[in-house]
Every structure is written in C-alpha cells, then in structure tokens.
Amino acid sequence: xxxxNAMAYFRLQFPDVHFVLCSDDTTWCEKELGRxxxxxxxxxxxxxxxxxxxxxxxxxxxxxxxxGWWGAWLSGGHVVYYPTPSVVGSVRAKxxxxxxxxxxxxxxxxx
Numbered sequence: 001x002x003x004x005n006a007m008a009y010f011r012l013q014f015p016d017v018h019f020v021l022c023s024d025d026t027t028w029c030e031k032e033l034g035r036x037x038x039x040x041x042x043x044x045x046x047x048x049x050x051x052x053x054x055x056x057x058x059x060x061x062x063x064x065x066x067x068g069w070w071g072a073w074l075s076g077g078h079v080v081y082y083p084t085p086s087v088v089g090s091v092r093a094k095x096x097x098x099x100x101x102x103x104x105x106x107x108x109x110x111x
Contacts, residue, residue, distance in 0.1 A: 013078065019036075051071060080106070
C-alpha cells in the first residue's frame, strides 16, 4: 500500500516522526492507518483548517488531488507523491507529464 510504504520511508529518514492524517474519509483513515504508531487522524475540522494543519507540517505524504498537492507544496520539506495519479491508458494519463506537477526534489512513492 502506497501510504504505508511512504510512512516507512519517513520512519527511516526521521525516527521520531509523527503523522497527522487529514482526509474527507476519516473513518477509512482510522480503520486502515490509525492503528499504526505515531499516527493522529484529524477529525471534525473544516477543509481550510486541515489545509492549515498540513501547511504547518515539516514533510508530507501526498495523496492524489489538489488538496493533497497544496498541503505538500505549502509544507515544504520532503514530499513523497503517488507517481501514477491517472488511470493507465486514459486520456489524462496520455497527457500527464509528471514534471508539470511534481518538483524534482519530491520523491515518487511505490505502491
């Protein structure tokens, strides 16, 4: 799973890392990732509050979408991103150019 692999990457880089998960599906986050060590699921906030939380983080595991992208961009630091955000073979995938979206210092994750 991409997110678990990205978290493992950050655990190796920063042994005292703590993850804050902001999502529109906090039930899934709690079920799938909330049991992992050093994880807090942000719940009950408006979107702009969650974006401010992400912006205040030192590093990011970016998920697909503009919300995750802006959170990663605003946080600075290390960013791990999902390398294939489009369905393989789709019109979007054929037009997608990673360098248009992901700065060269961001790290592509693995699934």
